[in-house]
Amino acid sequence: MAHNEIVALDPTSGPLDRKDPRAFPERPETLNGAVVGLVANGLGEGQKMMDALYDELNKEAEILGSVRVLKSSVSVPPDKQDWERLLSEVTVAITGMGG
Amino acid sequence: MTSLNADQHTFSDYSSLIEAYHERGWTDGLPVVPPTEANVRSFLDHTGLAPDDILGGVPTREVTCTAEHAAINAVMAGCKPEYFPVVVAAVRAHLEEKGNCHSTTGTLSGASQCLIINGPIRQELDVASRAGCFGPGFRANATIGRALRLIIRNVCRAIPGFLDRASFSTPARYSFCFGEDEEESPWTPLHVERGFPAETSTATVHAVMTMVAASDSRSRNPEGVMDSIVKEARLRGAGGDKWLGDELNIVLVVGPEHRRYFAESGMSKSQMRDYLWPRMTKKSGNGERRLKLGKPDNILIVSAGGPGMAETWLLLPHLALAITKQVDLPGR
Numbered sequence: 184m185a186h187n188e189i190v191a192l193d194p195t196s197g198p199l200d201r202k203d204p205r206a207f208p209e210r211p212e213t214l215n216g217a218v219v220g221l222v223a224n225g226l227g228e229g230q231k232m233m234d235a236l237y238d239e240l241n242k243e244a245e246i247l248g249s250v251r252v253l254k255s256s257v258s259v260p261p262d263k264q265d266w267e268r269l270l271s272e273v274t275v276a277i278t279g280m281g282g
Numbered sequence: 283m284t285s286l287n288a289d290q291h292t293f294s295d296y297s298s299l300i301e302a303y304h305e306r307g308w309t310d311g312l313p314v315v316p317p318t319e320a321n322v323r324s325f326l327d328h329t330g331l332a333p334d335d336i337l338g339g340v341p342t343r344e345v346t347c348t349a350e351h352a353a354i355n356a357v358m359a360g361c362k363p364e365y366f367p368v369v370v371a372a373v374r375a376h377l378e379e380k381g382n383c384h385s386t387t388g389t390l391s392g393a394s395q396c397l398i399i400n401g402p403i404r405q406e407l408d409v410a411s412r413a414g415c416f417g418p419g420f421r422a423n424a425t426i427g428r429a430l431r432l433i434i435r436n437v438c439r440a441i442p443g444f445l446d447r448a449s450f451s452t453p454a455r456y457s458f459c460f461g462e463d464e465e466e467s468p469w470t471p472l473h474v475e476r477g478f479p480a481e482t483s484t485a486t487v488h489a490v491m492t493m494v495a496a497s498d499s500r501s502r503n504p505e506g507v508m509d510s511i512v513k514e515a516r517l518r519g520a521g522g523d524k525w526l527g528d529e530l531n532i533v534l535v536v537g538p539e540h541r542r543y544f545a546e547s548g549m550s551k552s553q554m555r556d557y558l559w560p561r562m563t564k565k566s567g568n569g570e571r572r573l574k575l576g577k578p579d580n581i582l583i584v585s586a587g588g589p590g591m592a593e594t595w596l597l598l599p600h601l602a603l604a605i606t607k608q609v610d611l612p613g614r
Contacts, residue, residue: 187294187295187296188294188295189292189293189295189316189318190290190291190293190318190319191291191299191316191317191318192286192288192289192290192291192318192319192322192354193288193289193290193291193308193354194351194354194355194358194436194437195308195437196345196351196438196439197345255525256523256525256526257385257523257601258382258385258523258526258602259342259382259385259525260384280390
């Protein structure tokens, strides 16, 4: 080892690359025929905003329907059963976030 | 000797290491102490932990924090090896389920993690609890708090713009650690109130949404001081949360200029809570917001700070409970 050489350790629990290794699905070109998931986090008027957003989207496309999720707490991600509903029933999902 | 698991990297000199750690996103923007195998082992030796021992995890982020992870980051933060048992206790507290790492380190609001140290270890490590204790200039405070934050960044992946979504964040996220001034306090220390023996040392982690001073240099009795605290608290309020239940905390850090009125009147922490709780939690109105604290015991009262300003600092909570863990010291 050279005089000043230092061998040091990686401090992470794994790669910190900002790109998630899990690929994002492609966004559909249209919402025609889509089922839209609406995930409200429970803060403020989030549910009303989601409803209003859905109404606006419905004017732009022939949306088949919606799956509405209200998180059980603002502190935590959606419940397992809500994830399952979203994964099995919706084409796209919109999430509200806030802190 | 149990082998370490972390990848090793070779650098031609210290400057190269610093630049590489910055480029890889492994720092808080400040230089770090090189985490060599020898340094990390000396830290682990102070706890008796094996490298693989798990201190906690964040299930939503699919990460666990081992003793080795914590030691590497504590070295980087500039800790001394003897500080490491406190860092371990802090990590265990923060990674308790209702310490809520996921939310408190990802939130748009940029909550900080306040670490309060109690018990004999404060004096052994020279943890500051008096004048200037929230600020810079004290190695133990600065580096123990920084170690927790580097772990949150490097192990729990709360990186600004990635899983840390703070709109502004806060300088308290570099480091926020102080001790309770048990020697100059008229009250039972925080850790004893929370069920630990006085001779035990503990680390309490409290997620702070907002910190604000209730400054009141006019009151000359406990009720006046507490009315000022209530007034300041109700300007902000604190929302409840279904998942956290009735256990949400607020921490009041009472400085010596306010403390003396409680000492003179013999008012205990419990009596303070009985005065504060109904006033803090009464219905919102007239521009005031209630604090949804389920019971008086959720008001945690700590002695710290130096003379001069007549202040009590209010550490208003983010979506987590204040969690206290014992500092385990092998051989004691």
